[in-house]
Amino acid sequence: MFTTCYDTKIFTDINLVEPGDPYEVSRTPRERWFTLPWQPLKKTKTVVPMVPSKKVYMLDDKMFMHPETLAALNSALELSN
Numbered sequence: 001m002f003t004t005c006y007d008t009k010i011f012t013d014i015n016l017v018e019p020g021d022p023y024e025v026s027r028t029p030r031e032r033w034f035t036l037p038w039q040p041l042k043k044t045k046t047v048v049p050m051v052p053s054k055k056v057y058m059l060d061d062k063m064f065m066h067p068e069t070l071a072a073l074n075s076a077l078e079l080s081n
Contacts, residue, residue: 009062016066020051 024044032040052066065073 011064012067016053017050018053020049022046022048
């Protein structure tokens, strides 16, 4: 999907994400005993969530960004008017 703004095409893609802050979660007993490699004593695992990227990539007259970044850009432009 794309929109135009001042002769620039703005493309949005939900795959433009970056790793967020990692956090620890506890593993279930089933996961501890029945996964490979077998590590039944390891009680937690580290999860790295993927968050929307705030970067805007430009290529000639095209801009690529995450839809949430476009929404934030639109709201910032509405506040300035």
